[in-house]
Amino acid sequence: MTDTILTFAELSARVSQIFQNAGLVPQQADAVARTIAAGERDACKSHGIYRIDGCLRTMKAGMVTLDAVPELAPEDGAIVRVAANGGFSNAAFELGAPVLAERAKQLGLAALVINDCTHFAALWPEIEAITGHGLAAMAMCPSYSSVAPSGGHEPLMGTNPFAFGWPREQTDPYVFDFATSVAARGEIELHRRAGTPLPEGWAVDSSGAPTTDAAAALDGAMLPFGGHKGSAIATMIELLAGVMIGDLTSRDALDRLGSFALLPGHGELILAFDPTRFAAGRDGDPMARAETLFEAILGQGARLPSQRRFAARKAAMADGITLSGEEMARLDQLQQHGLDAVE
Amino acid sequence: MTDTILTFAELSARVSQIFQNAGLVPQQADAVARTIAAGERDACKSHGIYRIDGCLRTMKAGMVTLDAVPELAPEDGAIVRVAANGGFSNAAFELGAPVLAERAKQLGLAALVINDCTHFAALWPEIEAITGHGLAAMAMCPSYSSVAPSGGHEPLMGTNPFAFGWPREQTDPYVFDFATSVAARGEIELHRRAGTPLPEGWAVDSSGAPTTDAAAALDGAMLPFGGHKGSAIATMIELLAGVMIGDLTSRDALDRLGSFALLPGHGELILAFDPTRFAAGRDGDPMARAETLFEAILGQGARLPSQRRFAARKAAMADGITLSGEEMARLDQLQQHGLDAVE
Numbered sequence: 057m058t059d060t061i062l063t064f065a066e067l068s069a070r071v072s073q074i075f076q077n078a079g080l081v082p083q084q085a086d087a088v089a090r091t092i093a094a095g096e097r098d099a100c101k102s103h104g105i106y107r108i109d110g111c112l113r114t115m116k117a118g119m120v121t122l123d124a125v126p127e128l129a130p131e132d133g134a135i136v137r138v139a140a141n142g143g144f145s146n147a148a149f150e151l152g153a154p155v156l157a158e159r160a161k162q163l164g165l166a167a168l169v170i171n172d173c174t175h176f177a178a179l180w181p182e183i184e185a186i187t188g189h190g191l192a193a194m195a196m197c198p199s200y201s202s203v204a205p206s207g208g209h210e211p212l213m214g215t216n217p218f219a220f221g222w223p224r225e226q227t228d229p230y231v232f233d234f235a236t237s238v239a240a241r242g243e244i245e246l247h248r249r250a251g252t253p254l255p256e257g258w259a260v261d262s263s264g265a266p267t268t269d270a271a272a273a274l275d276g277a278m279l280p281f282g283g284h285k286g287s288a289i290a291t292m293i294e295l296l297a298g299v300m301i302g303d304l305t306s307r308d309a310l311d312r313l314g315s316f317a318l319l320p321g322h323g324e325l326i327l328a329f330d331p332t333r334f335a336a337g338r339d340g341d342p343m344a345r346a347e348t349l350f351e352a353i354l355g356q357g358a359r360l361p362s363q364r365r366f367a368a369r370k371a372a373m374a375d376g377i378t379l380s381g382e383e384m385a386r387l388d389q390l391q392q393h394g395l396d397a398v399e
Numbered sequence: 400m401t402d403t404i405l406t407f408a409e410l411s412a413r414v415s416q417i418f419q420n421a422g423l424v425p426q427q428a429d430a431v432a433r434t435i436a437a438g439e440r441d442a443c444k445s446h447g448i449y450r451i452d453g454c455l456r457t458m459k460a461g462m463v464t465l466d467a468v469p470e471l472a473p474e475d476g477a478i479v480r481v482a483a484n485g486g487f488s489n490a491a492f493e494l495g496a497p498v499l500a501e502r503a504k505q506l507g508l509a510a511l512v513i514n515d516c517t518h519f520a521a522l523w524p525e526i527e528a529i530t531g532h533g534l535a536a537m538a539m540c541p542s543y544s545s546v547a548p549s550g551g552h553e554p555l556m557g558t559n560p561f562a563f564g565w566p567r568e569q570t571d572p573y574v575f576d577f578a579t580s581v582a583a584r585g586e587i588e589l590h591r592r593a594g595t596p597l598p599e600g601w602a603v604d605s606s607g608a609p610t611t612d613a614a615a616a617l618d619g620a621m622l623p624f625g626g627h628k629g630s631a632i633a634t635m636i637e638l639l640a641g642v643m644i645g646d647l648t649s650r651d652a653l654d655r656l657g658s659f660a661l662l663p664g665h666g667e668l669i670l671a672f673d674p675t676r677f678a679a680g681r682d683g684d685p686m687a688r689a690e691t692l693f694e695a696i697l698g699q700g701a702r703l704p705s706q707r708r709f710a711a712r713k714a715a716m717a718d719g720i721t722l723s724g725e726e727m728a729r730l731d732q733l734q735q736h737g738l739d740a741v742e
Contacts, residue, residue, distance in 0.1 A: 133506035134477045135676060163476035165670075167508050169677065192643060194635075208701030212692075220635045230638070232631040264700075282625025288575040288704055291696070292537075292563045295573070299688045300535060300674045302681020307695065327508075327670075331643045333478060334512065338645020345642045349555075352650065353634070357607075358551035361631055 060384050061376035068093040070387060071108065078112055078394040081123045087146035091177045096377050099368035102242070103178045105383060108390055109398050111144070111176060114319040116395045120144065120174045126151045134159060134166045140173030145324060148173050149182050157189035160328035168326040169301045175199075176319045179219035180233040180362065186328050187221040187229035195219045195233075196293045197324040200310035203237045204277035206287035209264025211277040214306030214320070215240060216293040223331075225343050228369075230350065232361040236290040237278045241316065244273050297325040403727050404719035411436040413730060414451065421455055421737040424466045430489035434520045439720050442711030445585070446521045448726060451733055452741050454487070454519060457662040459738045463487065463517045469494045477502060477509045483516030488667060491516050492525050500532035503671035511669040512644045518542075519662045522562035523576040523705065529671050530564040530572035538562045538576075539636045540667040543653035546580045547620035549630035552607025554620040557649030557663070558583060559636040566674075568686050573693065575704040579633040580621045584659065587616050640668040 062070070068089045075085035088111060095103035114120055124143025128136070128151055136156045140148035152168045159166035179195045186193035199214025219233035239258045247254050248270035259273030260266055267273050280286035298305035303323025304312065313320060331342040350360060379387075390397045405413070411432045418428035431454060438446035457463055467486025471479070471494055479499045483491035491513045502509035522538045529536035542557025562576035582601045590597050591613035602616030603609055610616050623629035641648035646666025647655065656663060674685040693703060722730070733740045 132679075133676070134509070135507040163506065164478040165508060165510050166477070167672075167677075171681065192639065204699070205696045205701040208696065208699040210695075210699045212695050212699070220631070222635075222638050230634075232628075232635075234628050234631070236628075281628050284704070285575075285577050285579075285624050285629070287701075288563070288577070291573075291692070292565075292575075294692055295565050295689055296535065296672065299685050299692065300672060300677045302678040302683060302685065305688070305692060307692075329510075329639065329643060333476070334510075334643045335645040336475075338514065340645060342642050342645065345648070346638055349634070349637055349642065349648060349650075352553075352555050353548045353551065356547070356551040356553045356555070358548040358630075361627070 058381055059378050060381070061378050063376055064093055064097050064372070067096060067377050067379075070391075071105065074108060074387065074390045075111070077391055078115060079122045080115065080120075081125075084122070084124060084143050084147050087150050088144050091146050091181050093377070094181050095178070096379070097369055097372040098365040099372075100178065100365055102240075105379070105387065107176050110317075110319050112390065112395055112398045113317060114174055116398060117318055119313065119318055119321060128152065128155060134163050135169060136166060137169045137171065139171050142172055142321075143174070145170055145173035145175045146177060149185070149324075149326075153182070153185045156326065156328050157186060157191060160191050160330050161189075161333070164330050164333035166328055168328070170324040170326075171301065171303050172321065173323065174319050174321050175324065178233055179217050180221075180231050180365070182326060183219050183221035183231050183233065184229060186326065187223040187231070189328075190223050190330075190332070192223065192329040192331055193221045193326060195324065195326040196297045198294055198298045198304065198306040198309060198320075198322050200313065200316065200320040201306045202241050202278050202316070203280055203290060204260060204264070205291065206280060206284040209260050209262065209277060212307060213280070213287075213290040213294055214309070215278070216290045216306065218289060218293060222346055223343070224346070224350075228362070228366040230346070230360060230362075234281075236280055236286050236293065238281045239278065241278065244270050244278065248274060297323060301325055401724055402721050403724070404721050406719055407436055407440050407716070410439060410720050410722075413734075414448065417451060417730065417733045418454070420734055421458060422465045423458065423463075424468075427465070427467060427486050427490050430493050431487050434489050434524050436720070437524050438521070439722070440712055440715040441708040442715075443521065443708055445583075448722070448730065450519050453660075453662050455733065455738055455741045456660060457517055459741060460661055462656065462661055462664060471495065471498060477506050478512060479509060480512045480514065482514050485515055485664075486517070488513055488516035488518045489520060492528070492667075492669075496525070496528045499669065499671050500529065500534060503534050503673050504532075504676070507673050507676035509671055511671070513667040513669075514644065514646050515664070516666065517662050517664050518667065521576055522560050523564075523574050523708070525669060526562050526564035526574050526576065527572060529669065530566040530574070532671075533566050533673075533675070535566065535672040535674055536564045536669060537672075538667065538669040539640045541637055541641045541647065541649040541652060541663075541665050543656065543659065543663040544649045545584050545621050545659070546623055546633060547603060547607070548634065549623055549627040552603050552605065552620060555650060556623070556630075556633040556637055557652070558621070559633045559649065561632060561636060565689055566686070567689070567693075571705070571709040573689070573703060573705075577624075579623055579629050579636065581624045582621065584621065587613050587621065591617060640666060644668055
């Protein structure tokens, strides 16, 4: 089978149609589809069309409100709150992001809280939406329990992503977005299927002993990155983006789902900072000073995060997004059979 | 020589007198002294009376404005700004903290920016001052260049501490405070003096090759904790708590000082979040839900951060703070000779 080349808009429309055929309202379907198309565009396959199946399974299990309309709460100081009302996070974020940017410019700093959403996306599309307003951004959310705290042996925290972005005037923003676990659960599953040992330091067995056996790791727990420091950050994320915003912790999310095969429901916290406001009255332009820092990193041969993604994007925007014949066939199947295409 | 037992107030007064004899105004001296006494009280010797010498050296080098009076800027949205005016961070923080707490309660979220301060303290005393108002807190600041970015070999970032706290109603707060480097520069210096090899992963030599030789490490650079993830967090701290607030980055701070023997001058960023505001209208009490999370950590034999410090504090508040005869003799010397007691 031959490859097919699609524009970003074509792929977004194609994916949206799949979700709409499966019963999702257009506002939800379009927002999810844009995020999935962005994953493909950036050669970030783990958040590309591969995710469609999981979204459809979660819809089929009744864990997503198919006609959810996100709602913005009345103005409340520096807190912008969007109720996702059981829909996907993406439409809720799209509603809240411009309001967050406006509040951050008014006050210097503001927070977007998304509640009651189903979440499957990386955080970088959201970070980039905020840096696009000339703001710095920090984002975090729980996941579902799969990571033991440092010194423990039972899954408690999720892979809890932590992401940050800084706007740059002449080029792509500075963006990082990483799991606070050493590895992703899916990577351990791949080792189990392949029968290969895990690298040291990824996981413990159910007694808390370090293990390189993938099956024992899946019975046990993954470990946070960076030992007790990463464990502390993962705990902070449970507190700020779970407990504080009145939404599910990773343990709550797993208890609700009962399965790693479905996408977790929880909330999300995104902070936006206005460098112009923070630097007001001080010497030096923060945009120029940040470039000096980035040059000092690049000048010694180190890399800035997300560069591979930005290079892939540039190529995709010029030449289109290439999907294989198999991938296109799967999109056809999903479009035709809707929720019946997944178990 | 025999040990001496002092109350927290007695030790604070004693240390303040040393600084006042050396020419520091009482507001500055008292604030610095309280922080140093808190380090001793919590058995956190690396931030206790050991720090007096470095403070005096930095004063003697003319890098601290001895009669600095911190000033609060006019109200500006969610940003509370204190100009330390060349004094120590401590007095500036004491001025700004209650205003930060008030703004966070008004808006849900606020930021305290401290500019132009000399900084020597751990961040946990500040975090605890904010959690004492029933708020969650996040704090960060640059240091001076000693850490290479992941993949690099030249010192660029500082040991850039990152700290967080969550208030607890019946017990000490949840608090973590750690360097974003694997180790502290002082620890490498101790290995050099002792002629012992460094643990793997602490440092690179000046060519960027991993080294366990302490002298080669001091010529090269320390490494961030957690590989590229810790490196990204250290970079975020340079951006938010250096560039964004219009204050020195770690490289700027080292350029200004020209030495690791003096305390760095820079700024600081502290965020405060009101859980009551963030959780408003949602199910569940955030204080109670956080306890459930802490119990799940402790219940599997893992520890919460700062517990050793809180245990030491409890003992010190009941039985006093014990200083050795040598330590008391050094305090006497410092009190008598002021700036002449240090080089």
